[in-house]
Amino acid sequence: MDRIGFIGLGLMGKPMALNLLKKGFPLTVHSRSQAPVDAVVAAGASPAASPAEVAAASDVIITMVPDSPDVRLVLDGPNGVFDAVRAGSVIVDMSTIAPAVSRELAARAALLGVSMLDAPVSGGEIGAINASLSVMVGGEAHALERVRPVLNAMANPERVVHIGPSGAGQVCKACNQICIGGALASVGEAFAIARKAGIDPAKVREALLGGFAASRVLEVHGERILKGNYVPGFKTKLYHKDLGIVGQTIHELDVPAPIAALVQQYVSALMAAGRGEEDYSSLAKAVFDAAHLD
Numbered sequence: 409m410d411r412i413g414f415i416g417l418g419l420m421g422k423p424m425a426l427n428l429l430k431k432g433f434p435l436t437v438h439s440r441s442q443a444p445v446d447a448v449v450a451a452g453a454s455p456a457a458s459p460a461e462v463a464a465a466s467d468v469i470i471t472m473v474p475d476s477p478d479v480r481l482v483l484d485g486p487n488g489v490f491d492a493v494r495a496g497s498v499i500v501d502m503s504t505i506a507p508a509v510s511r512e513l514a515a516r517a518a519l520l521g522v523s524m525l526d527a528p529v530s531g532g533e534i535g536a537i538n539a540s541l542s543v544m545v546g547g548e549a550h551a552l553e554r555v556r557p558v559l560n561a562m563a564n565p566e567r568v569v570h571i572g573p574s575g576a577g578q579v580c581k582a583c584n585q586i587c588i589g590g591a592l593a594s595v596g597e598a599f600a601i602a603r604k605a606g607i608d609p610a611k612v613r614e615a616l617l618g619g620f621a622a623s624r625v626l627e628v629h630g631e632r633i634l635k636g637n638y639v640p641g642f643k644t645k646l647y648h649k650d651l652g653i654v655g656q657t658i659h660e661l662d663v664p665a666p667i668a669a670l671v672q673q674y675v676s677a678l679m680a681a682g683r684g685e686e687d688y689s690s691l692a693k694a695v696f697d698a699a700h701l702d
Contacts, residue, residue, distance in 0.1 A: 409433065412558060413466030415459050415482050415489075416503070417444035419640070420529070421472035423536040424502075424562045426451055431561035436465040458487035468555050469499045475649055476505040483513055495521030498551050500558070502543070504528045504646075506653050507575035507582070508660075514547060514574040523551035526574060527559065528581035532641040535563075542567035544584070546577030582657045585650045589671035589691070591625035596692035599633060600699040610634050629689040638686040638693075645684035648675050 409432070414425045417439035425448050428435050435453040438461065439445050449455050456462040459482045463469055469489055471482050479501055483489045489499065499517055501510065501524065510526035517524040525547035535541040541563040545552050552559075552570050559568045571580045598616070599609040613630045616622060632638065651672045658665045674694040681697075683690055696702070 410467040410558065411436070411465060413437070413456070413462035413469040414472070415439065415462055415469065416472035417441070417448055418472065418474070419533050419643075420536045422448060423533070424472060425453065427539045427562050428558070429453060433558065433561065436462050438462045459483070459489045460487040460492040463489040463491070463493040463497070467497055468558055469493065469497065471499070471501045471503055473503050474646065475503070476509040479503050479505050479509065479513065484516065490516065490520060493520060493522050497522050498555050499524040500527050500555055501525070502527045502529055504581050504650050504653065505578060506656060507578040510546065510578050511575040523548055524574070525551055525555070526577040528577055529563070530581070530584050534641055540564045543569070544577040544580035545570050546572060546579075547574050578653070579657065581650075582654045585647070585654055586665065586668045588625060589651065589675075590667045591623055592629060592689060592691045593671050593674060593695065595626050595630050595633065596695035599692065600695050600701055603701055604699060632687065632689045633692040638690045640685065640687040642688050643684065644675060644678050644686050644688045644690055647688035648679050648684065651675055
């Protein structure tokens, strides 16, 4: 069985690492914050003082950190993974970062005889806890097949999809964030119309879930919005970061994306209002504010 290293034990990374332990994988972990390291070590993992130490102890190295600069630092910074990784290892970056950065780092890994996959996820904290994540994989097919049992321990095996070459997973994640944002904005606008008309938005949601307007966003986030429950499963500030990647990607590809641009403006309004720590379903608050609704 491959020895697994896991770097980045945040809101998503910690439950993902715990699921690897539940499946019996030998696990070495490192994170900027000590508390989650202690929790995962208490569950059976071994601690490491640096990303390089993780790499030295592992055959498969997983990274789950916030943004492109963080992945660069973990892999190519001082005491980074590239300082100690062995030829034949596989790096799986499950962060959401810019596709161009994924391609650049994969090329750097290849010079060391190492395969690197970009494998961002969808499903939020609940998906991470329940090992039901969807995984969008870019990189070499043979590397994916080698680590598929590892990914299956953290995800729905039917939702681990090879998208294409290096960077393709990150492009798919950008598409994912566009679709979710468009649906969130539409649900917020629908609820705003119902409220302005004096109609119970809960009844509107109930009716819509029975027809073609039904969606996971309406089901899960619609309920959050109705209850005013914005405890983060995925923080607005991280979605804001992801939308920056979306904007960069559509600019590079010359794709008109006015809906994505509108969603980005709603999320920027949330950030300006100090709501970055709330769940990103609070996008509905920006819609309600614009409609002069509490």
